[in-house]
Amino acid sequence: MLGFRKKIFLTDLVLLIVFISALFPLIGLTVNHIMRISLANRGKVLIATLKDAPNQDAMLEMMRSHSEFVFQPASLFDGNGNVIYRSFATEQNQFYESENEVREAIETGHGFDEHISPFFHQKYYYSALKFSAHNQSYILDVNFRGSEIDQIKLYFKMGILIVCILLLLVKSSLDIVIIRYFMLPVQQIVNAIRPYREGKEELLPRIVLTKAMQGGEFSKLASTINSLTERIQKQIENLTRQREETEEILESIGEGIIATDTSANVTFINRKAAEMLDESPNDILKKTLADLKSSDLSKKCHELILYALQTSESSIQTLTLREKGPLYLDLISAPLAHQNGALVVLQDKTSDYKIVELGKDFIANASHELRTPITIIRGFAETLQDLPELSQEMLHQITEKIVRTCMRLDTLVRSLLTLSDIENLSHDRFKPTDLILLAENCRHHVLTANPSVKIQIQSDLDSAPIIADADLLELAIINLLENGVKYSTGPAQIEIQIEKSDQGFRLIIKDQGIGISKKDLPHVFDRFYTVDKARSRKSGGAGLGLSIVKTIIEKHKGKVLVASEVGKGSAFSLITPSNRNSSST
Structure with missing residues (x-):
């Protein structure tokens, strides 16, 4: 991929080529126009000289010998276009069809044309002017060798090309200097963030420009990047803190929590769940529960996670484990929001079940303890009822046992009431x-x-x-x-x-x-x-x-x-x- 400087240079080169391609035809047209005006002015000077002649013969003599016509080929025509004199022809009265400038001069007073000379067999430029002298109309046709005009055009083009090349070099040099000047702060910014881009730094470093680069637009850019970096850093810190707080909350909850992605791979597990599965948290992450050592708990959790992922519905199941004593668990699975995975919660209900069992035992024991003294009292009461003629000694023994049993019953009731008071x-x-x-x-x-x-x-x-x-x-x-x-x-x-x-x-x-x-x-x-x-x-x-x-x-x-x-x-x-x-x- 081309660098920025090469792109600038290639752009300048293309623009130069387009400019020269458009300029060269314009140079030809400009030189032709200048040459046309020059020939016309030259013809006017010669006509002014010819007008000083008293007659036509004097004009011809002047064209043969006057210094103005020695180095300037010219032809003289009458008003109808007939040749009167050619300074370079052997047949003076010969008229050539190719002399279009003469016809144009007859019609408009001035004609111009370029064509191959029938005498020299090379291209010439011709300018014909109509004028009057001695009460007659004449046409003076002056010419200029085409090779000289073409050479002038070539010199023009070469000069323009050299100037353009020099301008290109100067502009490219200035572009390099300017780009280098403006790229220095950009390079400083790139160098500053390179460690972060290469993964050597976890955070974007602060960008500090040199004193020469401060105060400009790039300084504002660096300040903006630093401001955005600070905001991003604060946002990352907030998200990290929120994540840590969430993990701390999930870790402090007395329930096991397992979260997975859509492929059932574990993305989070708290210590409680890892303890229940008898695994290390680091050994479980990024794995499915099916990859763990086989156990009833891991199998059941994996089944519930798959159910939540496939049906997007919640479910609750109870599991009893007896590997290390009775352990009663409620397993609750649910899909995560936006179908991002699933969650399973492991609730240890062992204490609840123990409370229920203790309650049952308490009721059974209390019933037994209450029933025993009541049975004793009832038995003695029936004895007294059935045997009213008991001896005084026997009666005393029975009543003493009834009183002792009532005291035991009273102690039991008071103890139960005491327990109730303590609980509240x-x-x-x-x-x-x-x-x-x-x-x-x-x-x-x-x-x-x-x-x-x-x-x-x-x-x-x-x-x-x-x-x-x-x-x-x-x-x-x-x-x-x-x-x-x-x-x-x-x-x-x-x-x-x-x-x-x-x-x-x-x-x-x-x-x-x-x-x-x-x-x-x-x-x-x-x-x-x-x-x-x-x-x-x-x-x-x-x-x-x-x-x-x-x-x-x-x-x-x-x-x-x-x-x-x-x-x-x-x-x-x-x-x-x-x-x-x-x-x-």
């Missing part, structure tokens, strides 16, 4: 309190009901300020202390330790009771779960105490831990945020 706990009830003082109150409460129990509080802290619902936190601590009393053989020995922790404060309740087996440890906080059912039933427990403790601590943004060994006792740790941490949460 208002934050208005949370107030500043001291955990050490709270533990001291709980100690006195348990010792009042169990004087033989030994409970010691150990702490190096002067105070442990927290934000809490004091009544509920007391209930949690008392439940743990009563459990320590309940599951200890002989007088219970319980130790309460309060210490600082990273999250806030840690309250540890240690007993020397029967302990909890390893198989029971994961379930001790489940509702209605009892380690020793006989001992629990005997003491009136319903299996809700530890569940209440866990719920209370979780409502306080804390957590409860347990460590135990059969025959050596148990240690329950309550971790609660400090006053400052509680306010921040």
Whole structure:
């Protein structure tokens, strides 16, 4: 492809050729016109000389000998075109048909023609003028050799051609200088953006022209490009930020999200979806889900994506995976806008299903726990009804069992109501309190009901300020202390330790009771779960105490831990945020 400078030079050359092609014929016409005027003027000078002759013979003598006619071939004709004298002819009276200029002069007074001379056999230019002398009409025909005129034309053309060539060279040189001057800022702009065009830079660099180039139109062009670059850069930054924010949002969502193009190739996948598929996100991108290692989840997701791409319709399916424990997923697929691909959302519904199962278990356990005391009471009541003549001792035993069963039933109902209250706990009830003082109150409460129990509080802290619902936190601590009393053989020995922790404060309740087996440890906080059912039933427990403790601590943004060994006792740790941490949460 030709460069800009070559194009300018070729344009000038073509224009020169066109100009010369049009000029050369004009040069010929111009020279002919000049020569015609020159011959006419020459003829007028000769006629003025001839008019001084007194008669025709004197005129002829003058044409033979006068210096004006020595170097100027001429012919004299009468008014009818008959030859009177030829300065170059041997036959003076011969008339040639080719002398058109003479005929034209007879008719108009002036004639001009060019033709081959019959005497010299070469081209001549002729100019004939009509004049009057001695009361007679004459025609003077002067001529000029054509080769000389042609040579003059050639000189003209050569001169014009040389001048035009010189002008072309001068113009081309000026064009080169001017173009070079104007191309310098353009070249600077091109050099500035070349790294971006070649992919070496991710962003368009700022264009800075030299001082000599500043202030002109190219400076305005550079400023405009810089302004556009800044706007594009801001737009790219905004789009990048929006993309990052969108990806962060999609990553923070607790659902798996997979997006594909129209060919079902994955264009986006968040960490949650990658974890569900047991793949690395980078290993999934630009692949179809069918390319992954075979699994029920990847197959089902691929089927839903193909369905969305082919039908442009949404669909919802439920999938249960049992590879790593029961996992319940809702798979939702939908086509993207403008038919740009498809989207599948993986919703983990395991917790919902667990809640449903827990609800079912809770209802079943609550029904069982309520039905048992009611059955006992009913049985004793029917006994009293059927045997009215029971002894006083037997009657006392039956009524004592009925009262004990009613107390157990009351405990169960109160525990259920407590759980319900905790679930709907208002934050208005949370107030500043001291955990050490709270533990001291709980100690006195348990010792009042169990004087033989030994409970010691150990702490190096002067105070442990927290934000809490004091009544509920007391209930949690008392439940743990009563459990320590309940599951200890002989007088219970319980130790309460309060210490600082990273999250806030840690309250540890240690007993020397029967302990909890390893198989029971994961379930001790489940509702209605009892380690020793006989001992629990005997003491009136319903299996809700530890569940209440866990719920209370979780409502306080804390957590409860347990460590135990059969025959050596148990240690329950309550971790609660400090006053400052509680306010921040």
